[in-house]
Amino acid sequence: MSTEKSGKAVVDSQEDPRGRILSAAGREFAEKGFENTTIRDICTLASVNVAAVNYYFGEKHRLYIESVRHAHEERSRQFPLPVWADGTLPAEKLRGFVGNMLERMLGFDKPSWQVRLMLREVLHPTDACRELVEDYIRPHFTVLCNILDELTDGKATPAELRRIGLSICGQCFLYHSAGDVVGMLIPPNEIKEMHNPVELANHITAYCLAALGKRVPLSVEVS
Amino acid sequence: MSTEKSGKAVVDSQEDPRGRILSAAGREFAEKGFENTTIRDICTLASVNVAAVNYYFGEKHRLYIESVRHAHEERSRQFPLPVWADGTLPAEKLRGFVGNMLERMLGFDKPSWQVRLMLREVLHPTDACRELVEDYIRPHFTVLCNILDELTDGKATPAELRRIGLSICGQCFLYHSAGDVVGMLIPPNEIKEMHNPVELANHITAYCLAALGKRVPLSVEVS
DNA sequence: CACCGTTTCAAACGCTTGTTTGAATTTAAG
DNA sequence: CTTAAATTCAAACAAGCGTTTGAAACGGTG
Numbered sequence: 074m075s076t077e078k079s080g081k082a083v084v085d086s087q088e089d090p091r092g093r094i095l096s097a098a099g100r101e102f103a104e105k106g107f108e109n110t111t112i113r114d115i116c117t118l119a120s121v122n123v124a125a126v127n128y129y130f131g132e133k134h135r136l137y138i139e140s141v142r143h144a145h146e147e148r149s150r151q152f153p154l155p156v157w158a159d160g161t162l163p164a165e166k167l168r169g170f171v172g173n174m175l176e177r178m179l180g181f182d183k184p185s186w187q188v189r190l191m192l193r194e195v196l197h198p199t200d201a202c203r204e205l206v207e208d209y210i211r212p213h214f215t216v217l218c219n220i221l222d223e224l225t226d227g228k229a230t231p232a233e234l235r236r237i238g239l240s241i242c243g244q245c246f247l248y249h250s251a252g253d254v255v256g257m258l259i260p261p262n263e264i265k266e267m268h269n270p271v272e273l274a275n276h277i278t279a280y281c282l283a284a285l286g287k288r289v290p291l292s293v294e295v296s
Numbered sequence: 297m298s299t300e301k302s303g304k305a306v307v308d309s310q311e312d313p314r315g316r317i318l319s320a321a322g323r324e325f326a327e328k329g330f331e332n333t334t335i336r337d338i339c340t341l342a343s344v345n346v347a348a349v350n351y352y353f354g355e356k357h358r359l360y361i362e363s364v365r366h367a368h369e370e371r372s373r374q375f376p377l378p379v380w381a382d383g384t385l386p387a388e389k390l391r392g393f394v395g396n397m398l399e400r401m402l403g404f405d406k407p408s409w410q411v412r413l414m415l416r417e418v419l420h421p422t423d424a425c426r427e428l429v430e431d432y433i434r435p436h437f438t439v440l441c442n443i444l445d446e447l448t449d450g451k452a453t454p455a456e457l458r459r460i461g462l463s464i465c466g467q468c469f470l471y472h473s474a475g476d477v478v479g480m481l482i483p484p485n486e487i488k489e490m491h492n493p494v495e496l497a498n499h500i501t502a503y504c505l506a507a508l509g510k511r512v513p514l515s516v517e518v519s
Numbered sequence: 520c521a522c523c524g525t526t527t528c529a530a531a532c533g534c535t536t537g538t539t540t541g542a543a544t545t546t547a548a549g
Numbered sequence: 550c551t552t553a554a555a556t557t558c559a560a561a562c563a564a565g566c567g568t569t570t571g572a573a574a575c576g577g578t579g
Contacts, residue, residue, distance in 0.1 A: 313556085346558090347557075348557070351556075351557080
């Protein structure tokens with residue numbers, strides 16, 4: 074039995090109060106957004122007094138900014154940019170990249186709070202967004218564009234590569250951010266069979282390869 | 297000069313107070329979301345007393361549900377499902393459909409408050425979502441799937457058609473919901489040239505046609 | 520121990536929120 | 550006009566919020 078008093082769950086203890094607040098805040102903001110998260114909730118989760126957040130961070134808004142930064146820093150540290158063995162085919166890299174992105178965005182169970190917080194920031198940008206884009210999103214997006222460059226044998230312009238890259242991101246994005254609506258539009262058994270990172274990655278990759286002429290067209294399915 | 301008292305703008309008068317509240321609420325909810333919109337703001341915009349919203353709708357949550365319904369009903373009435381002349385090629389229908397969707401989602405200037413409210417509901421579903429999906433989204437999505445069915449000469453299964461349909465929606469969706477981040481990732485001049493409904497519809501349509509083998513691959517651009 | 524800067528805490532403050540109230544005003548029918 | 554229902558209004562209410570306060574508890578140093 075640990076040291077918490079009430080029935081409420083508590084964030085990983087054995088840590089600095091500042092770190093506990095940052096972690097608790099990240100989880101709460103990821104779950105409920107900035108406005109719907111109360112400092113009292115965060116402090117309960119972190120097992121600290123309400124005044125602690127003002128002591129360490131000054132104000133709620135600053136805490137939010139810091140927790141977004143904390144989220145993508147932690148994420149970058151734990152999961153560095155993907156690399157591949159020298160001989161890997163571009164198509165294989167693409168499938169790997171997309172599968173990876175979908176795993177992060179959908180999770181085999183549920184996305185990590187770090188990813189959910191970052192995606193919330195993408196949907197509703199605040200002051201924390203610019204840094205998130207430069208330090209986390211752009212590097213990943215650049216990797217994707219480089220794969221596409223290889224795939225098209227350097228025949229496409231950077232602008233075209235970016236456009237195709239966005240098309241790929243858009244598809245992943247939909248399944249994350251509009252997942253509930255997708256679940257209403259698609260029959261349940263189809264969801265169960267197809268709606269997992271692996272199957273979706275196969276589809277999105279195939280769609281892209283076919284569009285680039287690196288695979289037979291989609292309407293002629295290969296099994 | 298009209299009848300408003302303060303400097304605040306007012307929703308189209310010459311209407312039922314109930315209608316004025318519904319319209320004002322829709323605009324405010326679309327702009328700021330449920331939690332960040334205050335009943336007082338709505339009532340100021342509608343030129344009614346704060347008590348009126350409770351008199352007509354009981355509670356804020358009910359007003360929200362009603363205003364989402366109001367939004368998609370109005371939208372369906374003003375812009376019925378698209379239809380095409382008999383001989384129209386499927387590829388032409390697809391371009392028309394995608395262009396139409398992008399115009400609604402991005403707007404030549406800015407999307408209407410009705411669309412913004414609906415897309416907010418897609419991102420963060422509430423009780424109003426199910427009806428929105430069944431009455432508005434599903435009919436449109438079905439039209440898209442039918443076009444794709446024509447395009448593939450009936451060779452694709454319904455599940456495949458839906459998957460491709462979602463891929464198309466996902467791309468449009470990204471430009472709407474993550475527009476700010478896209479704007480940070482892409483060079484400004486590229487945004488200016490390409491980031492409008494017409495150009496994006498061309499790209500998304502071409503991407504799809506190429507993937508289905510109904511057009512030369514994307515990496516071999518046709519000008 | 521005595522001292523002092525740092526950290527924690529319960530309590531309260533001031534403000535905004537959704538909602539209610541009870542009286543005033545308008546509307547429509549007899 | 551009279552009357553009663555429907556509608557509008559200014560004011561208040563209770564609850565929740567972020568933030569502040571001032572004292573208590575802690576921790577290292579001499």
